[in-house]
Amino acid sequence: GLLGRYTPLDNGTDTVDEVALLELMKKTGYSMMQENGQRKYGPPPGWDGPPPPRGSEVFVGKIPRDMYEDELVPVFEKAGYIYTFRLMMEFSGENRGYAFVMYTKREMAQKAIHMLDNYEIRPGKYIGVCVSLDNCRLFVGSLPKDKNKEEIMEEMKKVTEGVVDVIVYPSATDKNRNRGFAFVEYESHKAAAMARRKLIPGNTLLWGLNIQVDWAEPEKDVDEETMQRVRVLYVRNLMLSTSEETLQEAFSCVRPGSVERVKKLTDYAFVHYRSRQDALDALRLMNGTLIDGALVTVSLAKPAAGRDGGGATWRHGGGGGGDGLFLFQRENGGVEGRRCTTPGPPGLLPAYGAQRVFPLPPGTPLSPSSLQALKPYQMSSYVSLLEHFCYQHSWSPPDYYLFSTPGPKILLIFKVVLVSTQNSYLPDKLCALVEDARELAAQHALWSLGTHTHTHTLGPRYAHTPTLTLWGQGTHTPAPTLELKFVQELSIILFD
Template structure:
């Protein structure tokens, strides 16, 4: 009777359009011994009965997208239990009683979460309805922009500790051309997602200043997680903080010093590079020896490169449609309040292609603001911005390639003639993965009459098929 009252209080009767789904949820509670509580727009199943100690560590949770709106825990939990013991299942709910199309599943071990991703991504939950499953991370890192470039790491760290709580570390990258300065932005690591969320709330209004500068604050893009089994096979090193003038030959010679002939090749882009080794054990040994060494006057950072798979986070998130009213065609779930964080291009990116609107929501509305004389302008890199600042697919593709440590996209223009004599254009896009040397090409199946439309269409097509 107590469980029935608890179920009714949590609004189970609203599910499935009021068709009495509370009976199925009560049966699930009776069978598993788990409790179900609804609060703050989400329904929580768990933790397991008799659980003692802290929650499972970071990396044990997966994100589930594209859930049909009339599917609930009684169908979902048995599916996800196949991968391992569930600590907590959080289904995002509408006030109407329907689910919001996505959920978070926390397992008791990281291996179970990885198995869920491998076995349940693209699982057919209903005939013709496939769910998406990918890693979910408690984002504990904030991006802080418009920082004075002369400020050192220690100064930034001390200042952030003064104005926010729970600061663990500050990550600052040297300027590519002047190593005595920073790049005008930093990443601040907090001890928990809650601490980061509270700091963001305090700093986000846009009026907060550090050293007399109004700073930019947003969630940092989560670091891509690669399973341990894959990382055990990596034999490529990622080298950061190189001088612009340092050549690939110099890098190869420096990394060959500790053991001649172990480096297969080097690929350098701007102030970072990938060093490929013939054998993994030599790559690991070189990483230990070379990290923190000086090359051409710059102190370098050396780590194992993270491979990029075809089933990349981009593709999974691009296909996750959270809700019909979602403002983002591409979203990454942000655990604060159960809302998603924009990671990609806005759904309003709807370009005109030969006078026709591409499929998608309302046309992008350009926002402009008056520029007053005397207003201070700060030089920044495009790659330090949040991706929501981009409305062009071509710019977004370039940004995405940079974030994944790929070479910039290469565009190859082709033409043909229509029946009425018009010149029709088409771009082929080539994407090279620097880390493993692979390359992929993408070519849309439509022609355009202008170069701009052709390039935008090719970029959109590439983003959809990466």
């Protein structure tokens, strides 16, 4: 009926206390309905507006299997006004151990995370609460590089439904070409999930080509209070030749001396201002302007961590093939940049030691070369060796996709995709440094290519799966948040 099936336990009590649930509905005026393996409580009586905005829902894990809405709802009401409470149910009448709680405002969801994560729901029983993933964006790779945004959107609308936007990044060297990938935004998570299933390689061709498709890494939410203090601008689509001095001058348009410092890497940069108001004024004036002939896009940078808007740590992913940038503020005020595209700085790899470094006398003749012209023994990097291997087999270069575990201690892993063979390779270990993670991924791919040809089908949704085992063994660090996120992602697959 209304509350679904339930079975008596051996002790004579019921798995679902229907009386308690009816009392809850009578007290609050909310309705309750069970369908598709979940029981939905809400919306509130008399609700007359649109659903709450994205970011208003939290995921709750590690719920005792014999606990239901009559006990759970009063706990989560402490954080704010509940819009819906969706408890995942077994056919037997027990819950599945997790639920989704949507509040009427985003601030209430953030409050629930801070207040109820690791909350002792029963003696010795602690629940986990984190932001709910409502991903509406797909990553689509292996696209022809001569297609523009309008052409990609037109093609995506032909084969999928619910497309609302396409995000394309111009090539760093040729602004008339894309980087071979795009992000496609859909009107809902369900529409994106349906599109992903349809676009699985082998099912649908775009321009006669097989494409790569996966969930885009969800953008990390930064609370509004933190964003209100941001005074750093993120500038992209720059020319490779544009200098930091040019940017310093261009972004000082507000007033002389307003720019504190500029850090540029390849075709994007971070511009730090002395005051937030100067940053906002520059954002308004500079977004969509031309710098050295390139139309630039300017936005407020999102701090990954930090005590103020100046930011102790700044991160911004380049998207897609792991072409990301990590910036860290040093104690002396300088900024260190680390990019995901380099095999590693001197010192990380033994072959990069001092015994392999030789002086360059003035006048030494130099000629252009490439990795393909080298011998394997001249390469100390697994990344270079893998690229050389692909060249020998007339394959396109490997693509690297970066994933990370949740904080506070973020660990990294790369998935290697060989488009030419439609194979992917994911190592079974995590790394603390980007360079180490890339090297490990390349080493794993080379080992796999040398011993078997099976295709690994783990995608971004499952990128965290091996880490559950790794963190459970070998270390004493618990990973409840990691496990929580994986269960949440798996539940989205099961209930879409």
